[in-house]
Amino acid sequence: MKLASKDLLGIKELTKDEITLVLDTASGFKDVLKRDIKKVPALRGKTAVNLFFEPSTRTKTSFELAEKRLSLDVLNLAVTTSSVVKGESLIDTALNVQALGADFMIIRHSSSGAAHLLSKKVNASVINAGDGVNEHPTQALLDAFTIKEKLGRIEGLKVAIVGDILHSRVAKSNIYLLAKFGVEVRIIGPPTLIPKELESHGVKVFHDMETGLRDVDVVMMLRIQMERQGKGFFPSTLEYFRYWGLTAERLSIADKDAIVMHPGPMNRGIEIASEIADGPRSVILEQVTNGIAVRMAVLYLLAGVRG
Amino acid sequence: MKILIKNGHIIDPSQGIDGVGDVLIEEGKIIEVRSQKSEVRSKEQKTRTSNSELRTIDASGLYVFPGLVDMHTHLREPGFEYKETIKTGTLAAVRGGITTVCAMPNTNPVNDNSSVTDLIIRKAIQEGACTVYPIGAITKGQKGEELAEMGIMHGEGCVAFSDDGMPVMNSLIMRRALEYSKTFNVPLISHCEDMNLSEGGVMNEGLLSVTLGLKGIPSEAEEVMVARDIALAGLTGGRLHIAHVSTEGSVRIIRAAKERGINVTAETCPHYFSITEAAVEGYNTNAKVNPPLRTASDVDAIKQGLKDGTIDVIATDHAPHHRDEKLREFDQSPSGISGLETALGLSLKLVEEGILTMKQLIEKMTINPAKIMGINKGTLKNGSDADVVIVNPDKDFKVEPEKFASKGKNTPFEGWVLKGAAVITICKGKIYEQ
Numbered sequence: 161m162k163l164a165s166k167d168l169l170g171i172k173e174l175t176k177d178e179i180t181l182v183l184d185t186a187s188g189f190k191d192v193l194k195r196d197i198k199k200v201p202a203l204r205g206k207t208a209v210n211l212f213f214e215p216s217t218r219t220k221t222s223f224e225l226a227e228k229r230l231s232l233d234v235l236n237l238a239v240t241t242s243s244v245v246k247g248e249s250l251i252d253t254a255l256n257v258q259a260l261g262a263d264f265m266i267i268r269h270s271s272s273g274a275a276h277l278l279s280k281k282v283n284a285s286v287i288n289a290g291d292g293v294n295e296h297p298t299q300a301l302l303d304a305f306t307i308k309e310k311l312g313r314i315e316g317l318k319v320a321i322v323g324d325i326l327h328s329r330v331a332k333s334n335i336y337l338l339a340k341f342g343v344e345v346r347i348i349g350p351p352t353l354i355p356k357e358l359e360s361h362g363v364k365v366f367h368d369m370e371t372g373l374r375d376v377d378v379v380m381m382l383r384i385q386m387e388r389q390g391k392g393f394f395p396s397t398l399e400y401f402r403y404w405g406l407t408a409e410r411l412s413i414a415d416k417d418a419i420v421m422h423p424g425p426m427n428r429g430i431e432i433a434s435e436i437a438d439g440p441r442s443v444i445l446e447q448v449t450n451g452i453a454v455r456m457a458v459l460y461l462l463a464g465v466r467g
Numbered sequence: 468m469k470i471l472i473k474n475g476h477i478i479d480p481s482q483g484i485d486g487v488g489d490v491l492i493e494e495g496k497i498i499e500v501r502s503q504k505s506e507v508r509s510k511e512q513k514t515r516t517s518n519s520e521l522r523t524i525d526a527s528g529l530y531v532f533p534g535l536v537d538m539h540t541h542l543r544e545p546g547f548e549y550k551e552t553i554k555t556g557t558l559a560a561v562r563g564g565i566t567t568v569c570a571m572p573n574t575n576p577v578n579d580n581s582s583v584t585d586l587i588i589r590k591a592i593q594e595g596a597c598t599v600y601p602i603g604a605i606t607k608g609q610k611g612e613e614l615a616e617m618g619i620m621h622g623e624g625c626v627a628f629s630d631d632g633m634p635v636m637n638s639l640i641m642r643r644a645l646e647y648s649k650t651f652n653v654p655l656i657s658h659c660e661d662m663n664l665s666e667g668g669v670m671n672e673g674l675l676s677v678t679l680g681l682k683g684i685p686s687e688a689e690e691v692m693v694a695r696d697i698a699l700a701g702l703t704g705g706r707l708h709i710a711h712v713s714t715e716g717s718v719r720i721i722r723a724a725k726e727r728g729i730n731v732t733a734e735t736c737p738h739y740f741s742i743t744e745a746a747v748e749g750y751n752t753n754a755k756v757n758p759p760l761r762t763a764s765d766v767d768a769i770k771q772g773l774k775d776g777t778i779d780v781i782a783t784d785h786a787p788h789h790r791d792e793k794l795r796e797f798d799q800s801p802s803g804i805s806g807l808e809t810a811l812g813l814s815l816k817l818v819e820e821g822i823l824t825m826k827q828l829i830e831k832m833t834i835n836p837a838k839i840m841g842i843n844k845g846t847l848k849n850g851s852d853a854d855v856v857i858v859n860p861d862k863d864f865k866v867e868p869e870k871f872a873s874k875g876k877n878t879p880f881e882g883w884v885l886k887g888a889a890v891i892t893i894c895k896g897k898i899y900e901q
Contacts, residue, residue, distance in 0.1 A: 351646040351703070367650045392643035395607075395614040403618050403650065 166465045167279040167286040168458055170295035171336040179337060183305050185457035186450070192229065193453055203463055204231040208264040209257045212289070213239045213250075216268050218424055218448065219289050219299070223266050226455035232264070250274065251281050258282045263466070264459060267291070285462040293329050299423055300333035302454040304341075306447050307378055310419050314341040320372055320414070322348045322404060323382030323431055324393075326355055330423045331382060335363055348372035349404055352393045369404060373413040381406055381422045384431045397430045406432045411441065419443050468520050469493045470896065474503070475526025475857060479533055480830035481837075481846035490531055492853040495896030500847050522898070524891065526857050532829050534566025534597070534854030534894065535811065536845045538836040539631075539656070539710060539734060539782035541803070542568065542599070545586060546575025551787040551874045553587070557596040559785070559807040559873035561899045564856035564889030566597045567837070567844045568785075568807075571631045572604040579604035579615040581623040588624050597894045598852070600626045600842060605644045605655060609633040614644060621651045626840045629656035631710060632757070636662055638695060645705030654706040654732070654839055659692035659717070660684075660758065669798055671744040671759040679747065681797060684759050686714040693717045697724040700731055708839055709733040711784050713758040715768035722777040732839050733772075734780035737813035738804055738879065740769045746879045750797045754879040756786070757802035770822045773831065780836045781828075783810045787875020805875030809866055811858070812885030819886070857891040864888045 163178050171179070192200055208227040212220055220236075227234045237257065250269075257265060262284045267275050272292030279286040290296040308314050319338055325331045325347050335358065338345045345363040347354055359365055366372030373379065384400060394400045406420065420432075420442045428434045436442060470492040477488050477500060488502040537560065543551035551559075553570075560568050570587060572578035578587065584601050591599035603625035607613045609632070617628055628648060634657065635641045641657075648655050665688040670676050672683025693709055697720060700707035709721060712735045721733050738756060743763050746754035754760055772778040786803025793800050814832065817823045823831075837845030844854060866883045868876035892899045 351649045352643050356704075392614050392640045392647075394647065395616040395618075399616045399618050 163461050163465050166462060167275070168297055168462060169275050169279060169286065169288050171297045171300050171333045172295065176340045179301065179304065179340065182301055182454065182457050182461060183308060185461055186301075186305050186454040189456040189460070190450065190453040193449070199229050199231060201231045202460055206232050206263040206463065207235065207261055208232045208266060208459070209235045209237055209260070209262040211237050211239065211253070211257070211265055211267045213267070213269040213274070214290070216289070218451070219268065222448070222451040223289060223455055226452045226459060227264075229452065230456055230459055232459070235260070235262070250277065254278050254282050258284055264462070285466060287458060287462070290329055293327055293332070295333045296329040297333050298451070298455055298458060299330045300337040301458070302447060302451040303334055303380065303421060303423075304337055305450050305454050306421065306443055307419070309450070310443055311377060314338070314343060316342065317377040318344045318346070318375060319378040319380060320346045320348055320376040321380045321382065322369070322372070322406065324353045324384055325349055325358065325382070326353045327385065328382050334380065335361055346372050346376065350394050369410045370413060373410055376414045377418050379406060379411065379414055379418055379420050381420065381432050383423070383425060384427055386427070401430055405430065406436050408433065408435055411436055421447060423447070468522065468896065470853070470893065470898070471521060471523045472526050472531055472855065472857065473523060475529050475531035477531045477847070478826055478829050479847040480826050481533065481834040482848060484847070485826050490847060490855060492855070492893070492896055495853050497847050497849055497851050497853050499849060524857070529890065530825070530858040530860055532564070532856050532858060533833045533845050533847050534856050534892065535564050535832045536567040536836040537565045537783050537785065537807065537810070538569045538780060538840055539736070540568040540570055540785045540807070541573065541787065542570045543787060544574065544590065545583070549789050553590045553599060554594040554596070555872060555874050556785070556787070556807070557591070557599060559871060561596045561892045561894060562872045562889065562901060563807045563809070564811045564858060564892055565807060566854035566856065566892060566894045567600065567842070568597060569600045569602050569626065569840060571602055571629060573609060573632050577604050577609050578602070578625070579607050579609065581616065581619050584620050584623040584625050596899065598844065598854070600624070600840065602627045602629050602656065604628065605630045605635055606640065611635045611637055611640055614640070614647060617648060617653070618651055621653055626842055627654045627656050627708070629658065629710070631656065631658045634658050634660050634662065634692060638699065641696065642699050642703060645699055645703040645707065649703070649705050652706070653841070654708045656708045656710050657692070657696045658710050659689050659696060661688045661691050664688035664691065668759070669755060670747050671761050673744065673762065675744050675747065679750070686716055686761065686765070689714050689758050690716040690720060693720050697721070697729055697731055701729050704730060707731045711736050711739065711758060711782070712769065712772065712778060713739045713761050713765065715765045718768045718772035718777055722772065722775070725777060732779045733777065734782040734836070735769050735773065735778050736782055736784045737806060737810050740766055740773065740817065741813045742879060751879060752793045752795065752797055752800035753804070753877045753881070755797060755800050755802050756804050770817070773817065774822050779831060780839065781810065781814050781831045782836065783807050785873070785875075787873050788877050789874070790876055793877050803877060804879065805868070805871065805873050805877045807873060808871050809878060809880050809885065811889060812864065812887055813880070815860070815885070815887035853893055853896040855893040856889050858887055859890045860887045862886070862888045862890065
């Protein structure tokens, strides 16, 4: 089986079978990562260009390592955030990168739809590494991989996503992915940070942790951005933690074997208590490791589409 | 101690009671309300054999209502104790038959954090004659910029939130506040005034303001905000309560919103259905109030709004000020009317005029505000706090501000003779005789 498209733009565009293919492939690459020599010659002679128009540490590092493990030649084009890149110059940049001989373009951009725009203009495979508040598909794939690895399945689980859903592309991609697997998705947070329209995607909206977390198998915490505080989304980080912070007491409401996830970077004491972040049910650092395997799988499978 | 109120005409809209009967109180709680016909012997025997003291009040020819609930009161403490204190304000309430007041947050410091909430609650328990529920500020310092810690304050005892007097002008912040407040299912009470339209105004805008040479506040300053807040309530699904409705246009907008199923309730105050802007003539600062007194057609529309249910609540907007502050140029005098001790008498006129039935009136002064605030008050249901007011409907009383329990003597009703006075007010079983 192959992926249908040369690009990975979002989870919306993938079928359940395609997602399963990525996860299975990633499983093989995870074994590679456990070896002493962590590199395979699978994509030797091909070139990947990382186009990051927005600051990123972990996604960029993860992609770069995944590319290097597959023996790709890697070019990092760090675009300063100060230079506001408009549609026209984004395409120009991409065409120049293509002229250099890029086979993969990994793009992170603050505007939703930037990856889609790029994919229409270049022959290289475009991988969306996060566009605005639209999607972050590889994060959702690595989250799914982690869930499957830890709990043995995805189907039939109950997953709570907690926090700033409104500004989160991670939440969106996860919601789309989990819905395809028939997961009961609950989103929990203050009404100011939850677009109620998401209910039409089949999720259940909760404004209190005590009901929302009941019996869930996975608690996915999202980062609360400090700058939201002054914008009227919530009064203070103190009050936020009081009502929506993940504490030991609240985690006890979830299933006794529930795992805790976070895409990072974390705000300890604001959305998650340190004892939970560092506790036995936290799989936060494993998510980081799995990210490399999943991104290797995506690169490998997309190369197969282009032949 | 036990109290038996006998043979009164009991009206308790929360239970649909309207008839002659008895109310039995024990240990500060309502034990039983019974109509005259029902079999009462066993209870009475029990009463007689009991060791505790029994006080019997003969209420023949009098009305017995649940203690009135005022959801819009300025107690001024902390910070403005020279205008009013929790002690004097609650004594004024009790005089007026009011057993529960909700205190607006525009104190100094503003009630925008749980420490101030806690202070008000403690003081009220120590010194208050009746029950006090604090209302927290929507935004920090009532500045309309950042949300106050609604959750924490709600946990401490705030039952609603309002930037009364300093409306949230920024529509985005109001939207967020309405959304955020849903978490705790608390109402936001909106003082509807477009501060740009009303800037510098001291009375209703119209012929009289021009004639007097005073700067006017158009009705539209209220109405555009009523419309805005209703639109935002529709968008967010938050609970919106419109404070002190004063204009015909506002009544129309709220009526239409209710027909569309928007989550909105509304209150007016006795002065908006009792007098018009004409009271300002002679530069009477005791008739300076915000929103300002309007015209006869507004008064008619308010009465109609009360009658058809558009306006759910009669609140006092009790706003006491020091005598010296009102003895100033009209422009410089603060706005506000001391209303706790005249609210019932003025409102009873609505029954006399045939606008409301007694039951409808009492509903708007007891269970309706209690429901909006989510408090277990305004009812004579078994087990609830023994808050009762006994009213003599035929007793005339003259409004004499010097005799007010309130420190605020600022009333435009001085010298009026009102019919219907609270003769006994009972707060959690404590009897205050007038």
